[in-house]
Amino acid sequence: MKDVTLGLVGVGRIGVMHANNISALNGVLNPQGINVLLKLTDVAADHARNVAAGLGAEFLPSVGELISSGVDGLVIATGTGTHPDLIRAGVDAGIPVFCEKPVAMNVADSMPVLDYITENGGTVQIGHQRRFDAGYLEAKRSFDAGELGWIHSLRAVTCDMTPPPVEFLATSGGLFRDCSVHDFDILRWLTGREIVEVYARGSNNGDPAIGEVGDVDTALALVTFDDGTVGTVSATRYNGAGHDVRLEIQGSRASAMVGLDEKAALTSAEAGITFPSGEPHKTFAERFDQAYRSEMAAFVELILGRRENPCTPEDAVAASRVADAAQESLETGRPVRVAAAVSL
Incomplete structure (x- = not known):
């Protein structure tokens, strides 16, 4: 059985949805020999602890500690303004990143992020679930x-x-x-x-x-x-x-x-x-609902090298x-x- 640990940043409305979907992946991926684990963090620490406890996930107090704790992929479900720095953090850690759309607040702010991903050989999937x-x-x-x-x-x-x-x-x-x-x-x-x-x-x-x-x-x-x-x-x-x-x-x-x-x-x-x-x-x-579930399963497959990126940052921009x-x-x-x- 192959363990894949996802680190989730942000547990607002869509973050909680992703947390639930990640936790449910084992029912889908276990037959393929994949066991998915979840760690998460949010600036609203008490709320994040409660979410983690309800899902049997691990809470970390910061993004840095989340990444350094050992995750195979980073899932970003925070406000748009935080996306560029969090994408860079995932790329710097050498792990694939899933980020809710958009890449940044506008196209102009997105372009340096695209350059950074390319220059550092990063893998980033953007969340266009349709x-x-x-x-x-x-x-x-x-x-x-x-x-x-x-x-x-x-x-x-x-x-x-x-x-x-x-x-x-x-x-x-x-x-x-x-x-x-x-x-x-x-x-x-x-x-x-x-x-x-x-x-x-x-x-x-x-x-x-x-x-x-x-x-x-x-x-x-x-x-x-x-x-x-x-x-x-x-x-x-x-x-x-x-x-x-x-x-x-x-x-x-x-x-x-x-x-x-x-x-x-x-x-x-x-x-x-x-x-x-x-x-x-x-x-x-x-x-x-099902599209969001399939989207996260695809991210795990991307981490494992079993599929191509289904929605690149270039697509999103x-x-x-x-x-x-x-x-x-x-x-x-x-x-x-x-x-x-x-x-x-």
Whole structure:
């Protein structure tokens, strides 16, 4: 049996989710001869101790002590502003790193981190979990197999049921950077093409405080790919029907829809139609529960050298470039060309 010890930094909402998923990995990986152990730390020490105790994990009082205690991989689930220094710490320790998106607060701050990773031979996986979702994987398979033909339109939707605290939105960088960046990433990943131009519009009809901190509660971006294909990316903080994440891929031969199942947060206006009849998801954590689990299992496989990196820092920064262009377009009211993108 091979022991793999993961060191988790940060046990806020998403950190606790990762802690639970790491602890559950043994049920998945034990048949492969892998035993996963967890150590964790957080500046909120009492909370972190309680989380560790509940999972049978080990608590360490600092990041330095966590790394020096002997871990095979570092999982970063802290605020965005801490990501660059923690990524560097993992790279300096010579261990693979998993970091929640984004790499840094903006693209400019991300570039020195990318250089540092490359110069020091680091391995860093970024947390774009949709790449592990069964629906997106099937859509990519059917597209790659030619079953859809050539794509003429793409429509990506991400709708939260309720907005996060205004205090978070004040530092999130805006709806496109915080939310739609997942759509920008998945569109690049699925099509294998770059988005070269964005034209965005937005509105504020919910809490006025969202506008007061410089954000919008609803936005739409028209994106153009390098081969001329067009698509739309829409997002809102106020989808009362439930958490709604979908992607419609329309091709010359067939179309596919990710997220159209019994839990879809919509109803048909057609007579006699009862689909979907399930209870919609309330949050992203429910919608992508299995994807988050698969993402962490993939990180363990990356540590063991059993797979290639499923989401590189370069991938994440490429999606952030599109989000930056969308935000600029939203602010200026003009189409914006996307800065030179990182190749897939």
